[in-house]
Amino acid sequence: MGRLAALLHRAKNSHQPRATRRTFLRNVVLGSVGVVALEVAGAFGFLMWPLKTGKFGSTVTIPQDQVPAPDADPYIDREGKFYLINNKEGLLALYWKCPHLGCTVPWNASASEFHCPCHGSVYDRHGVRTAGPAPRPMDLMEVEVDGSGNVKVNTGKITERAAFDPSQAVPYKA
Known part of the structure; x- marks a missing residue:
């Protein structure tokens, strides 16, 4: 003590x-x-x-039998948020967000164009703006074709562009 x-x-x-x-x-x-x-x-x-919703932000595989024919309407992947276009130059994966204010730009089959419902921007099959207030073409997502003809779209890699260049398209033979 x-x-x-x-x-x-x-x-x-x-x-x-x-x-x-x-x-x-x-x-x-x-x-x-x-x-x-x-x-x-x-x-x-x-x-x-950033929140990943569905397939957006990851790599999406499109089976060969779902790849659109050349100059046909685009393949729409709602979860990946892109359109797969098959043009004479090859494949393009267009992010469906309008570069103007981010609205979803739907495909207009009767006009073979994309029409933004918000402010009237219009884009051709290559995603190039032909009318409206958008400052540039639609953005691209990275595309690869595997040995089986399946298409892989990396929705996590989005590229802004100033114009269409044929080198942006990935050659595709079904």
Whole structure:
């Protein structure tokens, strides 16, 4: 018991300065601000994190029998959010989002064009703007053809472009 009494005596008579009211309140405010900042950062971090919905953001495989014939209407992949076009130059995977304000651009089969319903942009079979306020052509997704003739579209790799160049198309022979 002698050691405990000595420790208590030393603690009672120590000359450590006590925290002032001002220091205590400053520490409480700084701690509260820190906790709120962490909560806000967590909330915004969650909101800013990209969400993968369905096949979008991954590689989508289209079987050879579903690849459209040359100059036919495009193959539409709703989960991957793209159109697969087969032109004389080859295959193009067009991201279906309008470069103007992000509306979904549907294929108009009777006109063989894409027509944006929001602001009237019109795109040809290559995704090149022919009318409307869009600043550039539709974006492309990366396309590969495997040895069996199946088409792989990487929906996670989207490329902006200024114009159509035949080298953007991937050659395809069914």
